[in-house]
Amino acid sequence: MQPLSHLESFVKSAESGSFSAAARLMGLSPAAVSKNVARLEASLSVRLFQRSTRRLSLTEGGQRLLAQISEPLGTLADAVAHAAEADAQPAGTLKVSMGLAFGRAYLVPLLDEFLRRYPAIQPDWRFENRQVDLIGEGFDAGIGGGLNLNPDMVARTLGQIHLVVVGAPALLRGRKLPRHPSELSRWDGIARRTIRTGRVQVTTLRNKAGDAAAAELRPRIVFDDPEAMCQAAMMGLGLAVLPMPFAQPWLARGDLVRVLPGWWADAGPTSLYYPSKKLLPARTRVFVDFIVEQFAQRGFAQRVRGD
Numbered sequence: 623m624q625p626l627s628h629l630e631s632f633v634k635s636a637e638s639g640s641f642s643a644a645a646r647l648m649g650l651s652p653a654a655v656s657k658n659v660a661r662l663e664a665s666l667s668v669r670l671f672q673r674s675t676r677r678l679s680l681t682e683g684g685q686r687l688l689a690q691i692s693e694p695l696g697t698l699a700d701a702v703a704h705a706a707e708a709d710a711q712p713a714g715t716l717k718v719s720m721g722l723a724f725g726r727a728y729l730v731p732l733l734d735e736f737l738r739r740y741p742a743i744q745p746d747w748r749f750e751n752r753q754v755d756l757i758g759e760g761f762d763a764g765i766g767g768g769l770n771l772n773p774d775m776v777a778r779t780l781g782q783i784h785l786v787v788v789g790a791p792a793l794l795r796g797r798k799l800p801r802h803p804s805e806l807s808r809w810d811g812i813a814r815r816t817i818r819t820g821r822v823q824v825t826t827l828r829n830k831a832g833d834a835a836a837a838e839l840r841p842r843i844v845f846d847d848p849e850a851m852c853q854a855a856m857m858g859l860g861l862a863v864l865p866m867p868f869a870q871p872w873l874a875r876g877d878l879v880r881v882l883p884g885w886w887a888d889a890g891p892t893s894l895y896y897p898s899k900k901l902l903p904a905r906t907r908v909f910v911d912f913i914v915e916q917f918a919q920r921g922f923a924q925r926v927r928g929d
Contacts, residue, residue: 625658626695626698627658628658628659628661628662628665629662629691629695630648630658630695631644631648631650631654631655631658631659631662632658632659632662632670632684632687632688633688633691633692633695634647634648634655635655635659635671635678636670636671636678636680636684636688636692637692637757637758638758638759638760639677639678640677640678641655641656641659641678643759646760647759647760659671666687668681668683668684668687669681669683669684670683670684670687671684711740711741711742711904712740712742712743712903712904712905712907712908713742713743713904713905714742714743714744714903714905715743715744715746715905716743716744716745716746716747716762716763716905716906716909717746717747717748717760717761717762718745718746718747718748718761718762718763718764718765718909719747719748719750719754719756719759719761719763719764719765719766720747720748720749720764720765720766721749721750721751721765721766722749722750722751722847722849723847723848723849723868724765724766724867724868724892725747725749725765726749727867727868727871728867728917728922729747729765729913732912732913732916733745735916736909736912739908739912740905740908743905743908743909748761751817751847752817753818756775756895756896756897757774757775757897762896762897762903762905762906762909763894763895763896763906763909763910764894764895764896765780765892765893765894765895765913766892766893766895767783767889767890767891767892767893773898774897774898775895775896775897775898776895776896776897776898777891777893777894777895778893778894778895778896778910778914779891779892779893780891780892780893780894780913780914780917780922780923781867781891781892781917781922781923781925781926781927782888782890782891782923782926782927783865783866783867783888783889783890783891783892783926784865784866784886784887784888784889784926784927784928784929785825785827785863785864785865785866785886785887785888785889785928786863786864786866786869786880786882786885786886786928787803787806787827787837787861787862787863787880787881787882787885788855788861788862788863788864788869788872788873788878788879788880788881789809789855789858789860789861789862789878789879789881790855790856790857790858790877790878790879791876791877791879792858793858793860793861794879794881799881800881800882801882802835802882803827803835803836803837803838803882803885804835804836804838806837806838806839806861806882807838807839807840808840809839809840809860809861810839810840810842810859810860810861811839811840811841811842811843811860811861811862811863812839812842812843812844812845812851812854812855812859812860812861812862813839813841813842813843813844813845814844814845814846814848814851814862814863815844815845815846816846817846822841822844823863824836824837824838825837825863825887826887827882827885827886827887828885828886828887828888829884829885829886830884830929835885837863837887839860839861839863842859842860843859843860848864848865848868849868851864851868852864852868852869852872852878855878856872856877856878861881863887865889865926866925866926866927866928867892867925867926870925870926880928884929886927886928886929892926894910894913894914896910
């Protein structure tokens with residue numbers, strides 16, 4: 623019977639692609655992980671990895687072993703953690719990925735109540751605008767839109783996000799406002815460059831009657847961050863097409879005004895993602911329940927719609 627530490631070191635290294643990444647996930651040194659894998663290879667008389675200076679790659683024997691033990695090892699680890707937590711309050715490090723501006727605006731304000739309820743949990747939250755591999759990078763959960771959903775993950779929708787056209791009151795004052803998206807071409811715009819493709823985004827707006835038209839503003843500024851677009855729009859530097867989660871607080875305060883009310887674009891859902899394990903760690907389970915509860919109580923789904 624192989625020690626669990628050797629098997630876990632092998633699986634984490636295979637999933638993450640390096641001993642260093644596996645070491646970070648396990649709280650060990652890269653040397654310790656490498657040694658565990660070497661001992662496993664020696665005891666099995668099988669080479670599991672082809673090693674290079676850049677990345678590990680599985681041998682044929684390594685691929686077979688990973689396919690056979692990955693799921694059972696995860697189930698065993700979950701069962702041990704669940705048994706240890708059965709009579710204790712949720713505890714441990716809670717590693718969550720979320721977008722920079724979205725996390726600051728919607729998640730950080732919930733921290734006080736969450737820590738009051740679960741004082742033994744230590745949030746370790748990563749604020750970053752990138753696609754993450756929740757399972758491969760060892761996250762307990764992630765919050766955002768457009769994550770790649772694989773069979774090992776669950777998505778709980780928090781709200782369907784709409785994009786709307788906004789501008790500063792000072793910019794709009796005394797001017798004839800557009801009545802149709804086609805009239806936006808006469809206005810300076812704060813355009814958005816998408817991080818994934820690097821292209822300037824052109825949004826197609828729709829209304830309840832089913833009409834559709836492109837929102838082709840005259841690009842005056844190009845940003846890749848919706849929070850920066852909000853700030854520039856409030857300065858009166860141009861109109862902007864913004865996701866409602868970023869625009870809504872400023873619309874409520876009157877710092878931004880809706881242009882073309884009744885027209886919007888669907889940007890897809892913002893969801894809470896987590897591994898689809900039968901036995902979720904208690905810290906993940908209570909976090910999921912807490913976020914779903916809090917977002918529902920605050921009417922998030924209604925606030926981020928623009929129809």
